[in-house]
Amino acid sequence: MYICPVCKKRLKKLDNVLHCQNGHSFDIARKGYVNLLTTVKRNPKNSGDNTEMVKARTSFLDKNYYLPLAQKIAKTAKDSLKSKKEPMIIDSGCGEGFYTCVYAQALSDAQIFGIDISKAAISHCMTRVHLSGITNCEFAVASSFELPFIKECADMVISTFAPVSNDEYARVLKSGGKLIVVSPSPKHLIELKRAAYDKPYENKPNVYGLNKFELSSEQIFEYTQNIASTQDILDLFSMTPYYYKTSAEGIQRLKKLDSIEVTCGFCIQVYTKKKF
Numbered sequence: 001m002y003i004c005p006v007c008k009k010r011l012k013k014l015d016n017v018l019h020c021q022n023g024h025s026f027d028i029a030r031k032g033y034v035n036l037l038t039t040v041k042r043n044p045k046n047s048g049d050n051t052e053m054v055k056a057r058t059s060f061l062d063k064n065y066y067l068p069l070a071q072k073i074a075k076t077a078k079d080s081l082k083s084k085k086e087p088m089i090i091d092s093g094c095g096e097g098f099y100t101c102v103y104a105q106a107l108s109d110a111q112i113f114g115i116d117i118s119k120a121a122i123s124h125c126m127t128r129v130h131l132s133g134i135t136n137c138e139f140a141v142a143s144s145f146e147l148p149f150i151k152e153c154a155d156m157v158i159s160t161f162a163p164v165s166n167d168e169y170a171r172v173l174k175s176g177g178k179l180i181v182v183s184p185s186p187k188h189l190i191e192l193k194r195a196a197y198d199k200p201y202e203n204k205p206n207v208y209g210l211n212k213f214e215l216s217s218e219q220i221f222e223y224t225q226n227i228a229s230t231q232d233i234l235d236l237f238s239m240t241p242y243y244y245k246t247s248a249e250g251i252q253r254l255k256k257l258d259s260i261e262v263t264c265g266f267c268i269q270v271y272t273k274k275k276f
């Protein structure tokens with residue numbers, strides 16, 4: 001299923017190495033994932049979440065605060081795929097694999113490929129699948145803007161809080177294939193922003209320019225969660241884009257909280273690839 005990031009020919013597995021016909025080769029790491037970023041693209045400044053960010057995300061997600069969301073996306077995926085047998089699903093920008101594993105368990109006959117530009121995140125995905133005994137997932141370090149898959153191989157692409165590529169998603173999806181895009185709703189974590197800022201603002205909807213897709217459905221999924229410790233609050237805040245824009249004083253205010261009830265709010269959009 002994978003293609004060579006250099007020449008775009010198919011990769012074949014021989015022992016623990018993926019080879020293309022032009023002599024490019026990519027080792028399968030001991031943990032079982034493959035790094036399909038070309039050396040030129042392995043720029044540390046552009047390499048997604050670092051080890052610290054992965055650690056904070058894992059620590060927060062492991063408390064299951066976002067499990068209702070992961071289950072909702074899995075159900076949306078199942079409903080959108082109807083009763084398609086053994087669908088091929090790409091989780092693009094899969095992070096450290098929390099959602100990917102929920103999808104793999106809910107859609108047990110699916111073959112799921114998680115990709116992320118962060119090696120630290122993909123390495124953690126392998127830990128997750130090994131710990132939970134999941135066998136229907138594979139992972140590669142790769143970019144959403146240069147997916148390492150042949151054209152029209154996938155039934156579905158899922159992108160949760162990750163970069164979205166109109167061209168690449170259309171290229172890898174089969175005709176009529178589905179794309180699920182999940183983003184924060186306007187009220188997502190508004191209570192956390194009230195705690196950190198004098199003038200909290202609601203999130204604006206993301207604009208993706210998905211002109212190769214038609215919007216099939218859109219829903220706001222919201223629930224409240226009590227974030228039960230200072231560390232969980234800081235881990236959650238560090239997962240948000242606001243973290244890097246917040247003053248030291250704002251962070252200090254968050255550090256004084258023992259717990260906080262927050263709105264977890266998400267916009268779940270399902271798109272269908274247009275027929276050309």
Ligand SMILES: C[S@@+](CC[C@H](N)C(=O)[O-])C[C@H]1O[C@@H](n2cnc3c(N)ncnc32)[C@H](O)[C@@H]1O
Binds near residue numbers: 093095096142160239
């Ligand atoms: C906010 S996180 C979301 C991760 C995961 N989907 C989740 O919800 O837990 C965004 C992810 O996108 C990844 N990322 C950033 N740029 C990327 C790119 N060009 N291609 C693939 N992944 C990318 C980051 O490394 C990070 O893991």
Ligand SMILES: [Zn+2]
Binds near residue numbers: 004005008023
């Ligand atoms: Zn090649």
